[in-house]
Amino acid sequence: MPRPPQTWTLEELAADAAVSRRLFVDERVAALDEEQEIYDQAVAAYSDSVRDLLDATADLRHLDGPSLMSRTRLDIAQYLAVPPISDDDLDTLTDSCFGRWKKQKTDRGMRPTEEAFDAAASVISQRLDRGRTPWVEQGRAPTAAEREAFIHWAASIPAMGRLATARRMASAARQEAAARQAAQAAGYKAVNPPGTLTAPIAEMEPGSYATASRKLSGTNMDIPVRLIENHPTGLLFLALEAKVSNSSLNSVKRLRDVKVKRETWDASSQLYRFRTGAVLAGVFDIGRLMETQEAGVLLFWEHRLQDLTDFLRGA
Numbered sequence: 001m002p003r004p005p006q007t008w009t010l011e012e013l014a015a016d017a018a019v020s021r022r023l024f025v026d027e028r029v030a031a032l033d034e035e036q037e038i039y040d041q042a043v044a045a046y047s048d049s050v051r052d053l054l055d056a057t058a059d060l061r062h063l064d065g066p067s068l069m070s071r072t073r074l075d076i077a078q079y080l081a082v083p084p085i086s087d088d089d090l091d092t093l094t095d096s097c098f099g100r101w102k103k104q105k106t107d108r109g110m111r112p113t114e115e116a117f118d119a120a121a122s123v124i125s126q127r128l129d130r131g132r133t134p135w136v137e138q139g140r141a142p143t144a145a146e147r148e149a150f151i152h153w154a155a156s157i158p159a160m161g162r163l164a165t166a167r168r169m170a171s172a173a174r175q176e177a178a179a180r181q182a183a184q185a186a187g188y189k190a191v192n193p194p195g196t197l198t199a200p201i202a203e204m205e206p207g208s209y210a211t212a213s214r215k216l217s218g219t220n221m222d223i224p225v226r227l228i229e230n231h232p233t234g235l236l237f238l239a240l241e242a243k244v245s246n247s248s249l250n251s252v253k254r255l256r257d258v259k260v261k262r263e264t265w266d267a268s269s270q271l272y273r274f275r276t277g278a279v280l281a282g283v284f285d286i287g288r289l290m291e292t293q294e295a296g297v298l299l300f301w302e303h304r305l306q307d308l309t310d311f312l313r314g315a
Helices: 010-030 032-056 071-080 087-094 098-103 114-126 134-138 144-185 248-266 286-294 306-313
Strands: 189-191 208-210 214-216 219-221 223-226 237-246 274-283 298-301
Touching (some): 071 144, 087 098, 219 237, 248 286, 286 298
Parallel strands (some): 237 274, 274 298
Antiparallel strands (some): 208 223
């Protein structure tokens, strides 16, 4: 019978957390050149959008509703406010639907009114960073140097966001792929159950894992796993979450998220035969790890996924 992961001692969790932290640091250092390239490409792409906005607004001196009737211009303009204005905030401040409109590819659906665009222009223009746009208050055109410096600064804001998103997506994809490989190594079969699981035991055959995330009880699950028949633990189903954390503080949120999901998933069907597990990588607070384990979450480390393979195999 496999050793239940919830029996990890505090000392064992601390030792593996130290290994995970060191691997995380090594990974970040190794990714410096690649991330710099992603950032540079993003700055170049957003610089074109900033120039387009400047051209359409006489270098922000005539920021009005019609000039923002472009999704890319509006998106850049929102970053220029102090602080940047989110889609939700813009909708609230203008009583409109900019968030939904920006997600559409055509104007066949929801579209803000002309008055809403005028209101958005007013909100943004009043919140421009005056230190970055001195020519606006002085009522003049920017110098060539001022304009180029502004373009690079403005483009760097969304570029940072794109880099952060790319980093998160890459880490999540790597971790989920590694967990699925661990299931495959245990002899489990990749399957494609319904996008929303209502009866996982019937919808997934024994000894299988889903190739992509699924929903159960209205909550997204990274890797649904239907355990083999007669698993030594008596369990039927394992809901796996992939969690990467970049700091002890960040790990509090990540682990809290798993604990909340566990309450939903573990009670979703046959009581005591559904369990939730987390595959961990990065930096984690030791005390929070212990709390999460005591709350009933099975903990696995990405750097030692043989534990997951052994658990799934029941060996």
